[in-house]
Amino acid sequence: MHAYAVQTLPRRLSFDSSSDSISVASSLPLARNLRLYRCDGELFAMGVIDILNYCVSSVYFMYDSAWEEYSLGKLSALREISLAAEIRAAGVQAMTALYMGFFIYSCPKMRYKGDYAPSYLADPETYIWFPLEICLPLLEKNRYACFSQPDHSSAQPSTSMEIDEPPQLSDHILSKVHLVSGIQDNKIAVIPVDKSPYWNIDEIRRAILGCIAGLGEALAQEIIFYLGFTSMKLLLPPLFLVPATFAATAGSFENVGDTLVSAMMMFLGSNDKVYIMDKAEGNAAQVNGHAAWGSVWDIATQKTAVMDILTNTFCSSGLHLPNGSFVTFGGNGGAGPGGSEGSLVYPGGGSASWDVTYQDFDGAKSIRLLNPCDSSQDFSSPECQWFDNPAVLSMQAKRWYSSAEALANGTIAIIGGFINGGYILRNYPNDNPYAGAELTYEFFPSNGQPPQGLDFLASKICVFVLLFLNFIALSFLPIVTLPIDTVLGRCSYKQMFLPVPIWNYDANTLTPLPDMPHNVVRVYPASGASAMLPMTPANNYSQTIIFCGGSDMPDEAWGNFSYPYINTWDYPASKDCQRITPEPADGSAPQYVQDDDLLEGRSMGQFIILPDGKLLVVNGALNGTAGFGHRNLLTDEDQMPFGQSFASGPVGTPAIYDPEAPAGSRWSNAGLATSPLARLYHSSALLLPDASVLVAGSNPNLDVNISSNVPYPTQYTAEKFYPPYFSASTRPAPSGMPSKLTYGGSSFDITVPASSYSGSGNDIAANTAITVVRGGWTTHGMNMGQRYMQLKNTYTVNKDGSIVLHVAQMHPNPNLFQPGPAMLFVVVNGVPSNGTHVIIGSGAIEQQPTAVEAALPDNVLSSASGSAPSSSTDSGTGTGGSKGHSSASTSHVALTAVITGAVGVALLAFGVGF
Structure with a gap:
């Protein structure tokens, strides 16, 4: 068969199939059948066949490319011929042939189908079978061959086989x-x-x-x-x-290209683009004659293009708008090489308006707007670029390291910030505790009022925090909008520091919360991870915040404006995790609740809420803090062991937190790979529409440094992390996903086909969730605006196995999940679909329309089951990820005749003498 010597062939071949060893005619399985081919116990090929009334039909055959020399297509054909003969011998006299699918005479790889006898081809006009030897001369001469009426044959493609005018389908x-x-x-x-x-x-x-x-x-x-x-x-x-x-392989990291600028900030602008921002620095990528500090990464192609930004975005804040646009606030003054002040210094010094080398303008008051474009649009048009012109649009106050939080009407509160930067906001002698801090808030769009003082920012206690822990109550403050026009903020720990307050932004009043336990600082530069846990019908959409990691360094260790007073890279990060529900439903006093410790100490860790309701933590360091510098109090510049980094010990292994698991078992990193790339200060991470996580950035250096002598160089490589649900062999493919959601109002239906699951339809329907996830605007280990809400639903299980989900709209309180863009997922047994881009609310900055939640119909059950492969936890490669080759069934290649010509349908027949 292979034209090789017998001794070169494998010796112990086995064939696994439920249809093997047919003994009686009544046992004929008229169904699709999976066949596995092994040699010495090792799987090297697999095929699928349909056993029909009159023939065995080849659907596809795939094999490991290492076995290519053995002509495995012939082996599979012979085995399928043998099976058909066995079925006939068992008493099914109608079983007379092996149906081999399309025969493309011009394709050398299909010629083997003509090596068997007797073989027949179906006439394309009468569908009558003709012996192959009669057909071959016509196939040799013509692109279209008709066997019943040879004069219909043509050397040109047959017009009778042309596809009708194709339908016009919407972009959606x-x-x-x-x-x-x-x-x-x-x-x-x-x-x-x-x-x-x-x-x-x-x-x-x-x-x-x-x-x-x-x-x-x-x-x-x-x-x-x-x-x-x-x-x-x-x-x-x-x-x-x-x-x-x-x-993709569950738990793995994959390199997905070069970001061109270091990803200090990122956000998902549309379903196919991620926008990236860096500070103004010496990136090799150029745009309009200067180093770039903005780029856009295409999810499908994994290619990146530079974007021009005029002002220095160093440590900006940012957020979404209700219509799906994005906006960033503030930054630093014009900067030059090495992190120096720009060349055009303001009178009196301290900051610059512009730099001649990097050509960056002062960004401290900047408001930058972007309307995200997708791949179908002209990306070079001004409509797809950043609008960045402080002379036209700017804040009233300088804000470096400010915070931004969306309110229920889509307005953004911009809170605090530094005037100029440093490690922490404390100098000696401490005779001007307010120096360098912007102790105010304002709104975008502006309400026409000047910036207002925020009580807890200007209090003596919190000013000390600002001096001690760098402006955090007012900048990069993890803040969370609560149900009744209030915002949760946090300063730090213990009585010397202001506890976490609830801020009523309408009245500018504060309600303090308890002290953070164990003296753990969560804010920059301790930089613990924080997130709001999923809001679900089961928890009555309560808003519970989790804090993990950070540092419990003593007061004096934090040093001053210039640097810390200890070798921070030797000080272990905290493992501690705490939960708090600021406004308990029962009206009780809020309290911190001790949660499971992290698996290892981690500063600069980042929480990403996954579509299945679990939280991923990535990035960070075992020791030290965020920030960088030439030196600290104890160590001179030439003795700094980790370059300019104040941290050491990159944590490359992510971990997953299950908020619904029993205490003591909520954290796991089993099966999760370790990234070889250090993701420390200025790293970022973001959920993508395919439910993977984009991880990028890291640059604990004053300017770009890619030297091999630097322990933690500027990082341009982006990675995708694939959470454990990527082990599923099949993922849901729902239809009927909306593009808009409202606050209350009429329900909608989503259909999950039977091919999206295996097992009982009733069980699957009961374990299906519809979730809305907003990845937020990410920088410095946090995702501003990140939210997760599960929508209420009931279901109908149809007789064909499809499941219709009857889904309620968003909770009618816009304070819980503010208007703007998000992704909608259908999660079946813990496995998410691809996310659909949706706009929540009216799309405008206004009091959002709300309506009463619609009543959902009762559940309807059925005995139907899914048709997906029974295994849902394999390696995740599936059919498409296997190495090898495939030959498709006729229904899969019905269109090939239009382009290739000279196509027939092959049938291998056998008789009594077979």
Whole structure:
């Protein structure tokens, strides 16, 4: 068979299938059948066949490329012929053939189908079977061959087989139908079909559109189309249609390109773009004649393009707007090489308006706006670029390291900030405790009033915190909007520091909360992780905040404006975690609740809320704090052991926190890989629409430093982290996902097809959640605006196994989840769908319209089951991620005749003498 000597062939072949060893005719399984091929116990190939009344039908066959020399296509064909013969011998006399699918005469890899006898091809006009030997001369001469009426054959493509004029589909539908854009390292990247560079090829576009029309819009969204290539030239149109699966290894990190600027700040602007900002520094990437400090990363292609920003964005804050736009606030003065003041210094010094080398303007008052564009738009147009002109739009006060929090009407509160920067806001002698701090707040859009003093920022106690812990109550303050026009803020610990307050922003009044336990500082530069836990129907949408990590360094260790007074890199970070619900539903006094410790101490860690309601913590250090400098009180510049970093011991292994697990078992890092890249000061992380997490940045240096002599250089490599749910072999592919959500009002339906799950439909429906996740605007280990809300739902399980989810709108209190962009996920048994971009609310800055929550129908049960493979926790590679080759069934390649020509349908028949 292989033209090799017998001794070169594998000796112990085995074939696993539920249909093997057919003994009686009644046992014939008329169904799809998986066949596994092993050698000496090692799986090297797999195939799928359909056992039909009259034939065995080949669907596809895949094998490890290491076995390519053994002509495994022939082996599989012989084995399937043998199976058909066994079924016939068992008494099924109608079983007369092996149906081998399409026969493309011009494709050398399909020629083997003609090596068996007797073989037959179906006539394309009458569907009558003709012996192969009669067909071959016509196939040799013609691109279109008709066997019943040879005069219909043509050397040109047959017009009778042309696809009808393809349907016109909306951009919304096309954005949900995906095409493989690349395969590398056993992983598949996909892109919406209309974003593919081949979409402009008329034959391919028409073929895909025709296939979508044949499948129907709902089913087409569950399919990934694949274009086969040989030597980088198009060989076939869409050929392989495979169920939507995860194409990545659970728990792993994957390098996904160069960010061009170090990712100090990031946000998801649309379903296919992540926007990145750095401080003004010496990045090699250039834009308009100067070093770039802005870029945009394309999720599908993993390519990055620079963007021009005029002002220095160093340590800005930022947030979304109700219409899906984004805005950033403040930054630093014009900066030059090495972190120096810019060349054009203001009178009196201390800051610069511009620098001749980096060409960055003073960003301390800047308000920068961006309307995110997607891949279908002209990205070079001004509408897709940053608007950054302080002469036209700016804040009233300078704010470096400010905080931003959205309010219920979409307005943004901009709180505090530094006037100029340092390690902490404390100098000696301490005769002017307010120096350098901006102890006010203002709003965007402006309410027409000057910046207002914020009581707890100007209090003696908290000013000491500002001096001691760097302005944090007023800048990069993890603040959370609470249900009744109030905001949660925090300063630090113990009686010498102001406890976490609740701020009523309408009345500018404060309600203090208890002291932070164990003297642990969570704010910059201790930089613990903090997040709001998921708001769900089960917890009555309560708002509980978790704080983890940071530092319990003593007061004197924090030093002053210039640097710390100890070698911070030797001081272990805290493991401590605390929860607090600031406004308990029962009216009781709020209290901190001791939670499970982190698995290791971590400063600069960052919480990312995942679609399944768990929290991922990434990045950070075992020792020390955020910040950088030339030296500290004890160690001169030339003796600094970790360059300019005040931290050491990068924590490369993420961990996952389950808020619903019993105390003592909430943290785990089992099965999670360790990234080799240090993610320390100025790192960032963000949830992506495919439910992976983008991790980027790290630059504990005053300016770009990529020297091999630096322990923690400027980092440009971006990574994707794939949470444990990427082990599922099938992911949900819901239809009917809305693009807008309202605060209360009419419910809507989402359909989960049977192909999205296995097992009992009733059990799956009862374990399906619809979740809304906002990743937020991320910088310095926090995600401003990050939220998670589970929507209420009931369900109907249909007889065909599909599940219709009847879903309520957002909770009718906009204070809980402020208006603007988010992602909508359907989570089936802990496995999320791809996220759908939605706008919550009216899209305008206004009092948001609200309505009474709609009553949902009762659940409807059925005995139906899902049709997905029974295993949902395999390696995650699935069909698309396996190495090898595939031959598709006829329904999967029905469009190939349009482009390739000379196509027949092969049937291998056998008789009594077989």
